Every structure is written in structure tokens, then in C-alpha cells.
Amino acid sequence: MYSEKVIDHFTNPRNVGEIENPDGIGEVGNAKCGDIMRITLDVEDNIIKDIKFKTFGCGAAVATSSMVTELVKGKTLEEALTISNAAVAEALGGLPPLKMHCSNLAADAVHAAIKDYLDKKTKV
Amino acid sequence: MQENRNEGLILRRIYLDHSATTPVDPEVAELIMKYYLESYGNPSSVHFFGRQVKKAVEEAREQVAQLIGAQAGEIIFTSGGTESDNLAIQGTVRARGNRGKHLITTAIEHHAVLDAFKYLAKNGYDLTILPVDEEGIIDLEDLVKAIRPDTILISVMHANNEVGSIQPIAEIGKITREKGIFFHVDAVQSLGKLPIDVVKMNIDLLTISSHKIYGPKGVGALYVRRGVKISPLVFGGSQEKKMRSGTENAPGIIGFGKACELAGLRMNEENKALRQLRDKLIKGIMDNIPSVKLNGPSGDKRLPNNVNISISFVEGESLLLSLDMIGIAASSGSACTSGSLDPSHVLLAMGLSHEVAHGSLRFSLGRQNTEEEIDIVIQELPKIVERLRAMSPLYNKVD
Ligand SMILES: Cc1ncc(COP(=O)(O)O)c(C=O)c1O
Ligand code: FES
Numbered sequence: 008m009y010s011e012k013v014i015d016h017f018t019n020p021r022n023v024g025e026i027e028n029p030d031g032i033g034e035v036g037n038a039k040c041g042d043i044m045r046i047t048l049d050v051e052d053n054i055i056k057d058i059k060f061k062t063f064g065c066g067a068a069v070a071t072s073s074m075v076t077e078l079v080k081g082k083t084l085e086e087a088l089t090i091s092n093a094a095v096a097e098a099l100g101g102l103p104p105l106k107m108h109c110s111n112l113a114a115d116a117v118h119a120a121i122k123d124y125l126d127k128k129t130k131v
Numbered sequence: 132m133q134e135n136r137n138e139g140l141i142l143r144r145i146y147l148d149h150s151a152t153t154p155v156d157p158e159v160a161e162l163i164m165k166y167y168l169e170s171y172g173n174p175s176s177v178h179f180f181g182r183q184v185k186k187a188v189e190e191a192r193e194q195v196a197q198l199i200g201a202q203a204g205e206i207i208f209t210s211g212g213t214e215s216d217n218l219a220i221q222g223t224v225r226a227r228g229n230r231g232k233h234l235i236t237t238a239i240e241h242h243a244v245l246d247a248f249k250y251l252a253k254n255g256y257d258l259t260i261l262p263v264d265e266e267g268i269i270d271l272e273d274l275v276k277a278i279r280p281d282t283i284l285i286s287v288m289h290a291n292n293e294v295g296s297i298q299p300i301a302e303i304g305k306i307t308r309e310k311g312i313f314f315h316v317d318a319v320q321s322l323g324k325l326p327i328d329v330v331k332m333n334i335d336l337l338t339i340s341s342h343k344i345y346g347p348k349g350v351g352a353l354y355v356r357r358g359v360k361i362s363p364l365v366f367g368g369s370q371e372k373k374m375r376s377g378t379e380n381a382p383g384i385i386g387f388g389k390a391c392e393l394a395g396l397r398m399n400e401e402n403k404a405l406r407q408l409r410d411k412l413i414k415g416i417m418d419n420i421p422s423v424k425l426n427g428p429s430g431d432k433r434l435p436n437n438v439n440i441s442i443s444f445v446e447g448e449s450l451l452l453s454l455d456m457i458g459i460a461a462s463s464g465s466a467c468t469s470g471s472l473d474p475s476h477v478l479l480a481m482g483l484s485h486e487v488a489h490g491s492l493r494f495s496l497g498r499q500n501t502e503e504e505i506d507i508v509i510q511e512l513p514k515i516v517e518r519l520r521a522m523s524p525l526y527n528k529v530d
Contacts, residue, residue, distance in 0.1 A: 009452075017452060023522050034524065040466035041474075041485045042446065045524040061524040065448035065467035069522065105470060 009066060010100035016070035021077050024059040031127070033119030037112050042068050046076075046116040050124055053083050060116070067106040071095050071113035084121050090114055141458035145504045148460045149343070149436060149497035150292050150320060156345040156393055159386045163347060166382035174379050175370065184381045191388025198391040199318070199337060200328035201354050207374045208384050211351035212319040212340035216243040218353050218375070219315040219336040222361030223284045224251055227313070231281030237261045237269050237298075238480035239291050244317055245476070248286070261287075266428040267296030267481050275306060284313045289321035293464055293477040293493060294427030295437025297325065304333030313359065319343055319351075323394030324402060324435055335359045341383065345498065346390030350383035401498060405435040408496050408505050412438050415509030420516050426478060426491060436496040439464075441478075441487045444526040445519040450492050453515040459508060464491040486525070 009017075029047035036043045042064030049057040058080050060072040075095050079087040096102045096110040146154075155163075166187065172180025174188050192203040209215045224234070236248050238260050245260075252258035259277045261269045269287065278285075285307050290297045300316055307314035315336040318327055323344040329337055337354035341347055355361060355374070367376030417423055422443040427433055442450065447465025454461055462468070464475025466489060474488035483491075494508070520526040 014452075014456075017449075018456065020522065040472045041489060042467070043524050061522055063444065063523045063525050064446050065465070066452045068446075068467075069449060105472075108472075109467075 008103050009070075010102075012074075012098075012100040013067060013070040013102065016073040016099065017066045020060075020069055020073040022059050022073065022080070023061070025061060026057055026059050029120075031120040031122075031124030033116040033121070033123055035112055035116045035119055037064065037068070037108065040065075040108075042109070042112060044068065044072055044112045044116045046072075046120040048117075048120050048124065050084065053085075055079050055082055055084065055087055058117075058120075060113075062112070064112065065106070065109060067102050067109040068112055070099055071102075071110040072116070074099050075113035075117050079117055084125070088118060088121060090117065144458040144460065145500075145507060146460050147494040147496060147500065147504075147508070148462050150493065150495035151462060152342045152348065153345045153497055154499070155347055155386070156390060158393065159346055159389045162389050163382045163386040166385050174381055175368070187385045188379060188381055191385045191391075194388035194392045195339070195352055196354075198322065198327070198395045199339070199354060200330050201337075202357065205329075205354050205357055207353045207355060207371045208379060208387075209351045209353055209375055210349055210380070211342070212241070212317070212338055213243040213351075214375075215338035215340070215351045215353040216241070216315075216317055217247050218364055219338060219361070220244065220247045220251070220284065220286060221364055222374075223313050223315070223336070224256065225362035225364075226360050227283045228256075231279075231283040233257045233259070233279045233282040235259045235261065235274065235277050235282060235285040237263060237287055239263050239267055239293075239296070239477040240286065240288050241292060241317060241319070244286055244288070257281075263296070263480050265482050266432065267291055267294045267426075267477065268428065268432065269298060271299060271302055271306075274303060278306075278310060278312065282310075282312050284315060286315040286317070288317040288319075289327070290318075290325060290434045290437075291427070291477060292320045293475055294439045294481070295320075295434035296427050297321070297432050297434065300334070301332045307335075308333040320434060323391070323398055324405075326398075329354055329356065336361070341387035341390055344390050344394045346387040347383045350380055350387045352387070397498075402435040405496050408500055408502065409433075409435060409438055411502065412494060412496075412505050412508060413440075415505065416440055416512060419509060419513045424487065426481065426483070438494040438496070440492055441483065442490045442492060442516055443487065444523045445490045445516060447489060447491055449519050450490070450515060453519065454512070457511055457515075459511065462493045462495075464493070465489050 026047040033046040044062045062072040092110045092114045172184045174185040196203045319340045341350040426439040447463030448467040466474040478488035
């Protein structure tokens with residue numbers, strides 16, 4: 008039911024883990040089935056220099072997490088904020104209809120982490 | 132191995148999902164082929180072709196009846212467990228709805244039972260859904276208390292398909308018979324694994340299915356005790372004593388009969404082997420993976436072939452996918468595998484949190500599984516869990 012790309016990202020997920028003392032943290036839960044994703048990122052000169060994820064969820068959730076980190080790494084914050092859930096799903100060669108909600112987690116967590124970074128920045 | 136998903140590359144696949152369905156026994160398959168290729172008549176026909184098949188269908192009826200202690204005349208062949216459940220429940224209500232509006236079932240029934248009842252509850256019937264304890268077993272006192280003067284049907288499954296818990300069917304039968312309430316039992320998972328005697332257990336209606344006991348898919352039966360009147364759901368050519376019209380799936384029925392005969396012959400020996408493998412697998416998992424919980428009862432209160440565990444901090448579908456990649460087939464009660472995106476209603480009814488139900492894994496063993504296969508699972512599962520836990524934000528928070 009999953010595309011080769013989904014399986015590839017599930018089997019060999021990119022950027023798994025957690026950055027120590029990250030510049031931004033985004034954690035979102037999935038109201039639909041109770042899955043959780045946490046993104047940590049480092050920003051330098053407005054660019055996402057490093058990004059890591061941890062996910063508790065289905066194969067699609069892990070794959071979209073992995074894919075979104077690949078998509079935004081090295082991008083400016085503005086570029087990263089334009090990455091949509093649909094774009095992540097598309098980059099994976101599509102997801103089964105029942106699994107579309109899993110991709111929400113990924114983009115939302117990245118956006119939350121960026122927002123966290125921007126909030127912290129404006130405070131100092 | 133992980134780089135290339137060419138399905139052919141997995142040298143050995145291990146099937147541990149026998150509660151979903153079983154392979155067809157070779158002896159059964161061979162018999163069925165004969166009724167597709169040679170003896171293909173319609174059992175209702177008068178000519179030789181018809182008579183020949185009719186005779187075999189009636190033999191199958193005997194074989195099925197024998198496995199559950201019934202008379203052949205009390206067996207109605209259907210398209211499977213789902214249809215039998217619906218026929219029992221809706222058929223009772225159609226025949227006895229004028230006597231009362233109250234129905235009783237349990238929180239852990241298969242959806243074929245639960246959803247049939249829920250439909251009736253939306254259409255003028257009162258439904259009591261009995262809770263279960265943490266092992267997945269109902270309390271007889273709850274049942275007795277739930278009974279009302281207008282209760283017409285009580286439906287309790289024999290053994291649960293997810294956690295393997297076994298209900299006190301004979302005790303319930305005593306109560307229902309005394310009160311004149313119809314008693315339906317879904318025995319899809321217990322057939323061929325637990326002794327069933329519809330007479331001794333005072334059962335009025337019993338659902339069974341062929342594809343869980345090494346018979347073909349799409350065939351089942353409903354036992355209807357002589358004297359118990361229910362209404363048909365399907366009208367037409369008056370087959371199966373008008374209780375289930377439509378040309379019989381003769382090859383399927385004949386295969387089901389054979390599968391019942393074989394199950395009766397092999398049950399005792401097979402169960403001994405299954406229990407050993409089951410307990411070996413449970414122990415192997417508990418000893419080798421931290422933070423694991425066995426769902427359902429142990430020992431004799433559990434189906435001989437069922438293992439159901441919850442693995443904390445990981446999600447069930449990820450587990451299934453990872454197992455499948457190395458050739459191991461299992462199932463899960465995780466919300467992510469359910470289609471409805473709710474975790475298993477059985478695990479929730481047993482008091483598990485969403486999170487713990489989410490990481491549930493069911494292995495259901497069968498005839499051809501070996502100790503060596505169980506060893507492979509015990510060896511591989513901890514590695515998979517470790518990999519997924521390293522990815523889990525929940526795991527990090529704990530240590
Ligand atoms: C307890 C129980 N009842 C009913 C069914 C439905 O049987 P069938 O697949 O033959 O429709 C199943 C099968 O999963 C089951 O496990
Ligand atoms: S995360 Fe639950 S279905 Fe995808």
C-alpha cells in the first residue's frame with residue numbers, strides 16, 4: 008500500500024534524533040490517531056543548518072517526518088514555511104488516502120519549530 | 132536486505148496471523164478441486180450431477196455438526212462468520228422482536244456482532260454492552276444483573292480474536308436457558324481449538340467460519356438449535372431450509388466439512404504443540420524486551436494459539452511494517468492500522484490507554500509453525516523495537 012519512497016524513508020530515515028540545545032523545537036500530536044512528532048533545528052543566517060526528528064507513529068508518519076527534514080534542510084526559514092503537507096506527501100510519491108493526515112504532522116512540526124525559534128529570537 | 136524490497140529476496144516467510152485466516156489444508160484443497168472440476172452440479176438439481184453434490188453437501192453438514200455436538204439438521208451454511216453473526220442477531224430480532232426489545236452483548240465482540248447490535252440499537256432496540264475485566268473476560272454477575280423481563284437475546288463470543296480470552300460459555304448457557312433467552316455464541320476463533328458442545332453448553336445459536344480452521348474462505352455456518360425460530364435475511368430459492376436462499380457454495384461447504392473433520396481429529400495434539408510455542412514466544416518476548424505487557428489472560432483461559440503484547444513507546448503499524456520487511460507476518464490493534472483510526476475496541480475495553488493499545492502486536496500461531504520460527508521472532512523483534520524506540524519521542528522522555 009505504500010510507495011517505494013515511503014518504504015525507503017521508513018527503512019532508512021534521514022535526520023533521526025535530537026539536536027542538543029536546539030534553536031527551535033516543534034512538537035505536535037495527531038488528534039486523529041494519537042501520534043507524536045518532535046522536530047529540533049539549528050538556524051544560522053536565517054537558514055536551517057541542521058534538523059532532526061523523532062516520531063511515534065505509523066510508517067507514513069515516520070516517512071513524512073524524514074522527508075520533510077530533507078526538504079527543508081539548507082532552506083531559508085521563509086522557504087521552509089511554505090512547505091505544505093501536500094508537498095511532503097507528493098515528494099514521497101503519494102500516500103494512501105487514509106494516511107494523508109499523517110503528513111500534516113510533519114509540516115506542522117517544522118512550522119512549529121520555526122515559530123519557536125522566531126519567538127525566542129524576538130524575546131532577546 | 133533492506134535496500135532491495137524485491138519481495139522474492141526474503142528467503143523465508145513466517146506466517147503468524149492465523150486468526151486473520153489460515154492456509155487451506157492440502158487434503159481439503161484437493162477435495163474442493165474435485166467439486167469444481169468434476170462434480171460441479173447444482174445440489175438442487177434432480178439429475179446425477181446434482182444428486183452427487185447434494186450427497187457431499189449433506190456429508191459436510193454431518194462433519195460440521197459433529198465437531199460442535201449438534202445434529203446435521205441444525206446446521207445452516209452461510210458465506211462466513213460475518214453472515215452467521217448477522218443471521219443469528221437480526222434473524223432473532225425479526226422473529227422475536229414482538230416479545231421484547233432488550234439485547235445484551237459484550238464490549239469485545241467482533242464488529243460483525245457489535246455493529247449488527249448497534250444498528251438495532253439505533254432502530255428501536257435497547258442494547259446493554261457488558262464490560263470486561265483487564266484480562267478481557269466478562270463478569271457473570273454483570274450479565275445476570277443486566278437481564279430484564281424483555282431481554283430476547285444474549286450474544287457472547289467464545290474466544291476473543293485479538294487477545295484470546297475465553298468466556299464462561301457453559302455458565303452463561305445455564306442462565307439463559309433457565310430464563311428462556313436466546314443465547315448466541317460467536318465461536319469463530321474457538322472452533323477446532325476449544326471443545327464445543329452446543330448441547331452441554333446450552334447454546335441456541337452458534338457462529339463458525341471455515342477459513343480460520345484450514346478450510347476455504349467465504350464459507351461458514353450457523354448452528355440453530357432445533358425448536359429455535361429465527362427469520363431469514365435472504366429470500367429466494369429456499370435453500371438451507373429457507374434460512375439462507377441462494378445456490379450453495381458446494382465446493383466451499385464440502386471443504387469446510389473436511390476441515391471440521393480434520394480439526395476434530397487433530398485438535399488435542401495440535402493444541403499441545405501450539406500452547407508450547409505460544410508460551411515460548413511470550414516468554415521470549417518478555418525476557419528480551421523491556422517495558423512489554425501481555426494483553427489477555429495466561430494459561431488455560433487463553434486460546435492456545437494467541438499472543439498479544441503491548442510494546443511501550445512504539446506504534447503498531449511501524450512494528451508490522453518492520454516485521455514484514457524481514458518476512459514475518461503479524462497484526463496490530465494500533466489506531467494507525469484500523470482504517471477507522473481508533474485503536475482496538477477490545478484493548479480499550481480491557482482498560483488499556485490509547486498509547487499502550489497503539490503499540491499492540493498480535494501473533495496468532497498455526498499448524499505449520501515451528502520452534503525455529505518462534506526463535507527467529509524472539510531474535511528479531513528486539514532489534515526492531517530498539518530501532519523504533521530510538522526514533523520515538525516518547526521513549527526519550529522516559530530515560
Ligand atoms: C470472532 C470473529 N467473528 C467473526 C469473524 C468474521 O468471520 P468471516 O471472516 O468468516 O466473515 C471473525 C473473523 O475475523 C472473527 O474473528
Ligand atoms: S500516524 Fe497514525 S495513521 Fe499515520
